Amino acid sequence: MTRILHVLDHSLPLQSGYTFRTRAILKAQQALGYEVCGVTGQRHVQDGPLVEEVDGLRFHRTPGKPSGPSGFAEWREIGAFAQRIEQLVGDWKPDIIHAHSPALCGAAAARVARRHGIPMVYEIRAFWEDAAVGNGSVRANSLKYRLTRALENHVIRSADAIVTICAGLRDDLLERHCPAERITIMPNGVDLTLFGTAPPRDSALAQELGLNDGPVIGFIGSFYDYEGLDDLINAMPYLTARYPDARLLMVGGGPMAGSLKFQAENSPAADAICFTGRVPHDQVERYYSLCDIMAYPRKKSRLTDLVTPLKPLEAMAQGKLVAASDVGGHRELINDGETGVLFAPDNPEACGAALVSLIDRKDKWPTFIEQARKHVERNHDWARNVNRYQDVYDALLSKASN
CATH class of the missing domain: 3.40.50.2000 (Glycogen Phosphorylase B;)
Structure with a gap:
């Protein structure tokens, strides 16, 4: 059974569009017969055990909290995250490491994937620098914005395959000189088992x-x-x-x-x-x-x-x-x-x-x-769209075995 280690910023039981997409992906992959688990970085801020079961999914946590001046704190955060991923690679032995944006997740995953020769997928749901502008924490084209963009580009180059959620992000990746054949679109989707008949008015x-x-x-x-x-x-x-x-x-x-x-x-x-x-x-x-x-x-x-x-x-x-x-x-x-x-x-x-x-x-x-x-x-039905991941994984595993 193929094992997929998902490297995540945060996860359930926290509730956000990010965690709901993650849940849908992992559940759909389980239904296809993959063995999956997740590991979250230090930005998963909810207290809980080091290994947590939520909704039939297992998530491993990275202990500690980001600290220090900007730049140095992120570098230490990537290091701590990479150590936790390294532990899981040794214990669980995944066949593929599937990192999800932001770039901190991809950077930590890339360190471990290169060291062990494990194929790595990097999935971009949004560019971290643009999301930071959107929530007001960074100014467009500031030094921090440019540094974050540079880290994003580094992770893109390090990955064996890129998955993104829409044509807009794919087009931007092409402008960054990412080869088209390395990019797969996995559109946002809905787990239709959770959305049946609309409930009557309360x-x-x-x-x-x-x-x-x-x-x-x-x-x-x-x-x-x-x-x-x-x-x-x-x-x-x-x-x-x-x-x-x-x-x-x-x-x-x-x-x-x-x-x-x-x-x-x-x-x-x-x-x-x-x-x-x-x-x-x-x-x-x-x-x-x-x-x-x-x-x-x-x-x-x-x-x-x-x-x-x-x-x-x-x-x-x-x-x-x-x-x-x-x-x-x-x-x-x-x-x-x-x-x-x-x-x-x-x-x-x-x-x-x-x-x-x-x-x-x-x-x-x-x-x-x-x-x-x-x-x-x-x-946009996850039960159908999840097959696109299977094509990406099969191509990477076939290449790795040759």
Whole structure:
């Protein structure tokens, strides 16, 4: 049985788009007959045992916390992570090391893979330097940005095969002179065993939150600046002018939570906007059940043009209408006017107009929902897409045996 060691930034039981994609990958690979386990670096911040079983998956942890001045801290972090991977290679003897971005994971994995002659796959979900700009921790083209980009390029050159999640990232890799034959696209996907029939509306929760029978626009996720949630709040007066009973349900939290709540409190549509804070993952479906349209108003940036998000796919699988800004990452997932609607980014009026247009066409909602679900089933079902990994692994193992 082929053993795959996945090298990860963090994992379940932490909850994020990153951990949910990881879970889907490992579960789908188990179903194909692979033996899999994961190892996380020092950025997995949740307390727990050194070896942890979650949802039938085993994760090994790297002890310690990053410390020291910038640059030196990351170098020590890579070293500690590599030592932990080295231990697992000795004990578990994987056939392939599959590292996932950010570049710290790839750099640690590359050290061990070279030392032991084990084929290494590097999977890029986003470029670390662009993600740091998106969450406000790094300025574009700063020294730290350029150093991080250089580390990313080093890992790309070190890997035997590259996997990435979308065409935008693949095109950027080609511009970095990564050979096309080394790149495989593994698109973001949904475990459809977790998304069956959409749950019925939770009337008790609706009453608890003060939602009426008017159309409900929802956002469920992390409140980062690049998500454009300030534009969504500013779109609400346009929507309520046409549909006074419309409501906006904001579920989640993050760096922008305080400023977004302040903005909402001072909006002409303040009474139409509801914040719930973060909710347990096992309760998320209850909040989805209240939403008619899921809105994703991401701002236009290098990050949002290159990277496809997971949330719109989950919403389509849940039988929800999707309205999203017209950035590159969304265009790869949504066919405007067929599986959802796109609107100009950084434009609250365009966002409001798109929402009004969808509500005006309520008779078309079943068609939108059916087409979106079929799109996910055809193109973004993990049970199908996981076979692309098998092709990559088989090619590497065949080359290693020759």
